[in-house]
Amino acid sequence: MSLRTGRPARAGQYAALLCYLVFLAFPFLWLVSTAFKPARELGSLHPTWIPERPTLDNFRQAFDEQPLLQAAGNSLVAASAAALIAVLVATPLAYATARHRGRLASAATGWVVVSQAFPFVLVIIPLFLILKNLHLINSLWGLILVYVVWSLPFALWMLAGYVRAVPPELEEAAAVDGAGKLRTLVSVTAPLLAPGIVATALFAFITAWNEFFFALVLLKTPEKQTLPVVLTHFLGAEGVADLGPLAAAAFLATLPSLVLFAVIQRRITGGMTAGAVKS
């Protein structure tokens, strides 16, 4: 790719890349290191990168202090339901906007852009009042509804890209062979679209799993709260109380997102940018 890059320039590039790697990685490594440190080392004035006596005590203590399992369960329910519903609702819409260019498609694209700029402040108060009238405050269902709408624009946008990547000629060929519209959709389009749908659902799942603001406002009692909200309870009123369990819990809460994201990363970074716009 690069053209005639001289040796000193190369060295400079590697040095710069190394700086980026350090900057990106060190906070996470420190989180992991803290999570496995015994209390005595955490209190030491000269903390080390690698725990001298690694321990799982922090994890045990984290589960004792806060209802982490319950919170993870709530997060799992909310994120899965939201992802599933969002994809079910968004796929037909994405198909329509991708295949039928025109006013509909441009309206959808416009809404996707506007919704990215959506002012949460302005939306959260009315949402709170509406959900209160529906008795959906402090209920996972209320939160799921909000997450579905919240993840729709992005899901729509990703899916429309995947639909566009399926050549219309294939559908036309099926039609010529005498397959009906529905038959074509089910046996030609759907299988080709499946990986894209899965990637979109996983992305919606991660977004909902990570979400904090709506969960903070809409869920009141600890037994209903999701993982990010429960994590903030470790912080207490007086700032950081217990670093070890805090780090341990934060580390665990991140794992699902990291693993799923690693799975779909290629699709997100590649698909969203290259494949997403092939016409």
Next chain:
Amino acid sequence: MTLATATERSGREEPRGRRPGRDQRAGRDGAAWFLVLPALIPILILSVGPLLYGIALAFTDAQSGRTRSTQWIGTLNFQDLVHDTLFWDSFRIGLLWAVGVTVPQFVLALGLALLLNENLRMRWLARALAIIPWAMPEVVVGIMWRLVYSPDAGILNETLRDLGLGDGRDWLTGLATALPAVIVVGVWAGMPQTTVALLAGLQNTPQELHEAAALDGAGAWRRFRTVTWPALRPVALSITALNFIWNFNSFALVYVLTSGGPGGRTRLPMLFAYEEAFRYGQFGYAAAMGCVMVAVVSVILACYLVGRLRGGEDT
């Protein structure tokens, strides 16, 4: 979140797309509406509706847990806001934060994208590491950096001590250091998305032009100015605009890091409005704040985009 690139490119490719005949399209639009409906209803009820409702609330005295019915009070909320120095302080901090995060985010991301576009050996590692800030819950990002900044047990102060750069300090509670410390976290958290968007833009630049320019003896900087940047410009424009909005609206990071302290030095407008609405129950007033935030950000963005687009025509 690389939305910018795709809208950009899909817009460009539109003319080449298949366009069904006019009458055919009319018939298909009927079917299309049927496909659209399941998405349209929740969108209208839970996103367009609340937006309008929110704007309406700004003109009322709505409060939480009150028995008396809500009344229209005209622009009274806005008149109060004009004199609310606390809010304007917070607004100023919000703008500082949004610019302070967006600009370095863009510069650093551009650098990383250019590096990743080269044939370097540890590219895969950088790509893998870039996932971490992107996939992590914002709350965990906040917690993680609190550990880094922690005055005694934090790695930052320890490193500074090791390097002989003083005893370090309590970064997040110091009046002078809190906002810069928080901004660094914001930059870290948002860099990967920006990098990916820019990288996609880079891979879209015509390679032949690059080679031709190199043959003509253009140096790296010259090639960047004349070949890369013009192609990258639309992507750069959209991603910085989006980043600015996202950053201005951000909440969780700062909520976890400082909760707006010390002494309101990091109280972003979102935090301010959140407290007003859900701690003090002033729904109407908080909605008015939301309206002002949206209005000002829209104006700033419009100026930025118009200015940039004009600049593009000049050069």
